[in-house]
Amino acid sequence: MTDGIHLTEYHDKVKQWLADNLTWLKSVDYYPETATALTTPCAFFAVRDWERAERQPMNGQLGVTLSCEILAVLGMADARYQLEVRNAAMAIALKVDGARFGLRVEPAVFVSAEPDAFEPELDEYAVWSIRFNQNVEVGADAFKPEGLTPTTVKVGFSPNLGSVDEDMYEEVVSDV
Template sequence: MSKGIHLTEYHEAVRLWLKSKATWLKGVEYYPEITDTLETPCAFISVMGWEPVGEQPGNGQLAVNLHCEVLAVMGVKESTYQLDARNAAMFISVVLQDANFGLKAMPAKVVSADPDALDPELDAYSVWSIKYVQKVTIGMPTLEPDEERGIRLAVNPVNMDDPAEYHPLEDFNETNA
């Protein structure tokens, strides 16, 4: 049974996956607190929110639709920076669509791609926002069975609390009984 996805794990999986698919990006990071000049082109990823989905696993985990965003950031020194930003957003949209980022997650679904002018820290750049949703299960189950242990059996154990006295059920057959 999966323990569910933690958001730190999710961000890192998306970051590494996007770096491997868009090798032309000079950086892929979490949503920034910008203090320096950015080396462009680059991208920033963010989970903007989530809502529970109708069918839940019933094991203490929560199935949700994550609302995510990738900001494609381009420098404005080139005369074609607006076209470059749109092309970057289109490329990222294509590679995000149906991706699971190597996680136990439903395929991502791109919702929109638009110019982004909401972050004043990025006003010196051409920025496009690519939004997508993805169904994942988050959290920890309330009961974590030991998948490797399976059914174990002890015949006339001396110490019932000693795990060494218990053996996999497969080890027993009719001749041992």
């Protein structure tokens, strides 16, 4: 395991974030993990590939840009399914752009949304592909401090010193 992001953790966090933030989805899964009939609307998430990020952290870790895809899948029973799948893709794009998925990563950057006809097992469904990129760091941080890391910072202006005067300090960074 590394100090930076691990792909298993990333997939789990994005999948959970999608389920929590897009509650109208009946299911969210890794793509392609489901071989049975789908309950729609649903979504599939995948990291398609990655490349070296322009900015590197210079701490022994490798900065990479993940190219990610979410497939929005709707049934075709509704006469307006083409409009509905586009609305679903737009809603997903709006939510994903800028998201960090509960991780210490750069915000996601929406790239595109378009109809997806490349998955033959999904031919019975209306499918749109929503693509986004996200910069993450992988590997161990060579400069990670040992021991406890401070979580609260307090500042005082010409204060008296000592614990009896602790209330004269103003908290500027909370431990919450």
